Amino acid sequence: MTRTALIFASLAALTSIAHGKNPPHTPSNDMVTKLGPQHADKEAEDYDKNGTSSTEALEKGTTPAQCDEAMKDVADDAHVYSTQAFRFKNVQKDDQGSYISGADAKAMCVRYAKFYAHEYAEAAIAAAFLAQSAMKQPMDGQYESEALRVAETGATCMKAIDAAIAAGEPVTATVSSPKYKMPAIALADARTTYCQPAIDFGAKRADDIRAAAKAKHDAIVAAYAKAGIKGKRLELFVEAGPPDDSGFMLAGCERFATLAEMKKAKKLFTWSEGSRGYTVTAYTFRGDDYVEATHEYDFKDQAYRGCR
Secondary structure (H helix, E strand, O other), rough: OHHHHHHHHHHHHHHHHHHHHOOOOHHHHHHHHHHHHHHOOOOOOOOOOOOOHHHHHHHOOOOOOHHHHHHHOOOOOOOOEEEEEEHHHOOEEEEEEEEEEHHHHHHHHHHHHHHHHHHHHHHHHHHHHHOHHHOOOOOOOOHHHHHHHHHHHHHHHHHHHHHHOOOOOOOOOEEEEEEEEEEEEHHHHHHHHHHHHHHHHHHHHHHHHHHHHHHHHHHHHHHHHHHOOOOOHHHHHHHHHHHHHHOOOOOOOOOOOOOOOOHOOEEEEEEEEEEOOOEEEEEEEEEOOEEEEEEOOOOOHHHHHHOO
């Protein structure tokens, strides 16, 4: 055996002595091994000091429900073996290695549930705190989905606080986030300071954006309808935008059509340029109906020939 191999073998032997034999892989054993380093017999107030997480990251990690699932068939007097069993006050050993009781393993899940609820609430409150920047933005340029996301952030904040309180956290318990420069705030105060304002803002802003979009759409329809445009021709033009920004061109693709020309045109074109070349779409009208044909060209002069 080489000197390096001997060193690793010695370290493995020392680890085995300190932590017990490598336990068999069972849901309960593996869960204690996973959560034991941080949640052995620590108080629930010993929260994560590594900074604010996110609700998404917490959901992707180990959840309290997964811990409970791992222990569901474990008797209170069962032996739960783990290399992390030495971290527990009531650790014991037998010929199979170090273990804790099933009751102690379940108690770990209870502590973890309170820890998780606190961390989840902190993450959700921090998200609502950060949403204040979106709440300060003017409506112009915002999408309805952005507003609804703020409202959803506020709702998640409320639910997370409810879950933390249900898990045993007092309403006076505080969370903070130096990472996001969120000052310490009590759970009860976070409801009214961050959660509810986000809910209220998101709902109202979404309504305002929808109303503004409808007013804009109605104005576009009115502009074309006033010119006598109707049917599928009207639908096409309305979808393209207001008359002065519709993008429709006359034959030759050298000039945009006016509203009057759009009403009586037998043929109109749209033109776009991209990394793959040029795209020309021709719209051939028959009364208020039309057919369209799209062609792609590698070169500009070819695209111009498509505008006939």
